[in-house]
Amino acid sequence: QKEVEQDPGPLSVPEGAIVSLNCTYSNSAFQYFMWYRQYSRKGPELLMYTYSSGNKEDGRFTAQVDKSSKYISLFIRDSQPSDSATYLCAMILRPGTGANNLFFGTGTRLTVIP
Amino acid sequence: DGGITQSPKYLFRKEGQNVTLSCEQNLNHDAMYWYRQDPGQGLRLIYYSQIVNDFQKGDIAEGYSVSREKKESFPLTVTSAQKNPTAFYLCASTLQGNTGELFFGEGSRLTVL
Numbered sequence: 001q002k003e004v005e006q007d008p009g010p011l012s013v014p015e016g017a018i019v020s021l022n023c024t025y026s027n028s029a030f031q032y033f034m035w036y037r038q039y040s041r042k043g044p045e046l047l048m049y050t051y052s053s054g055n056k057e058d059g060r061f062t063a064q065v066d067k068s069s070k071y072i073s074l075f076i077r078d079s080q081p082s083d084s085a086t087y088l089c090a091m092i093l094r095p096g097t098g099a100n101n102l103f104f105g106t107g108t109r110l111t112v113i114p
Numbered sequence: 115d116g117g118i119t120q121s122p123k124y125l126f127r128k129e130g131q132n133v134t135l136s137c138e139q140n141l142n143h144d145a146m147y148w149y150r151q152d153p154g155q156g157l158r159l160i161y162y163s164q165i166v167n168d169f170q171k172g173d174i175a176e177g178y179s180v181s182r183e184k185k186e187s188f189p190l191t192v193t194s195a196q197k198n199p200t201a202f203y204l205c206a207s208t209l210q211g212n213t214g215e216l217f218f219g220e221g222s223r224l225t226v227l
Contacts, residue, residue, distance in 0.1 A: 008154060032214055043118075043204050043218030044157075088156065092214035102214045106156040 003027055006089055006105030015114050019076040023089035023105045026070065030091040030103075033065050035074045038086045038107065047087075048074065079112045086110070116141045120205050120219035127192075127199070127226050135190045135222045137205035146188035147216065149204040150174060157204065163188055192224060200226045 006023045013019055021035075032051055036044035048063040050056045050072075056063045062075040072091075076083055089105040118139045127133045139146065148160040159172030163182040177196025182188055188207075192199045202223050206216040 006156075034214060036216075041221070041223075043120075043206075043220050044216075045218065046215050049215065090214065102159075102216070104157040106154060 003103045004089060004091060004105045007108055008106050010109040010111060012111045012113060013079055015079060015081060015112055017079050017112075019074075019079050019083070019110060019112075021074040021076075021087050021089075021108050021110070023072050024070055025072075025091060025103075027093070028067070028070065029093050031094070032092045033063070033072050034090040034092075035061075035063055036088040036090060036104075038088060040085075044088055081112045081114050084111045118205055118207055118217055118219035120203075120222050122222060123220065125222060125224050127224060129226055130194045132191055132193050133199075133224065135192070135203055135205075135224070137188045137190065137219060138186055139188075139205075139207045139217075139219075140186060141207055141217060142185075143207035143209055143217070144185070145208050146182070147206045147208075148172075148178070148180065148188070148190045149206065151202040151204055151221075160190065160203075199224055 004025050034049040035047045037047045038044040050063045050065050053065050053067045060077045064073040086107040086109045088107040093101040121136045145164045147162040149157040151157050158174050160178050161172055161180040163169035166185050169180050169182050179191045202221050204221045205219045208216050
């Protein structure tokens with residue numbers, strides 16, 4: 001079983017839709033949770049990170065963590081064609097020890113259709 | 115502007131040849147990383163370095179080598195011993211002791227002919 005599971009999609013939605021992207025994990029020791037966005041043929045960029053269970057909002061993006069269910073989500077409101085990208089979830093076991101303890105999901109490819 | 119520069123962006127190699135991918139950062143970050151990205155497999159860690167003149171193997175180090183002679187530079191050599199080298203390679207850096215916020219370069223696409 002992989003440490004982090006993510007539905008690879010692809011996912012296609014019409015412009016303006018609400019998008020829900022999800023990851024599950026098996027190790028309850030994960031403490032920090034991140035979402036990266038990767039445009040085609042580019043490197044990933046950090047979109048959001050959270051520590052505790054609950055919601056964190058940044059503009060049209062909301063990151064949600066449910067540690068009891070080992071489940072994290074990224075919601076995109078009023079989706080735009082510019083949101084078309086691959087979204088990777090990531091999580092780290094012990095903050096402060098460097099990214100060698102960072103685990104990535106496989107990524108979900110999202111296309112927002114104008 | 116601060117960032118990470120990878121070169122070349124695209125590279126073709128014949129079987130049996132070694133090739134070196136360049137990674138330079140001007141973010142003054144201590145730690146640097148090399149990942150490999152294949153479709154459906156996410157990012158896999160090849161090597162990482164948390165300080166100059168020191169580096170550690172990641173999950174898939176076989177067939178690769180690195181050096182860290184300068185803080186700013188972390189080149190990756192893909193050797194002929196790597197059985198399936200065609201992939202997208204990503205270099206990243208982070209502050210030491212960071213919570214995992216990686217800054218990535220734009221990647222290098224290696225194709226073995």
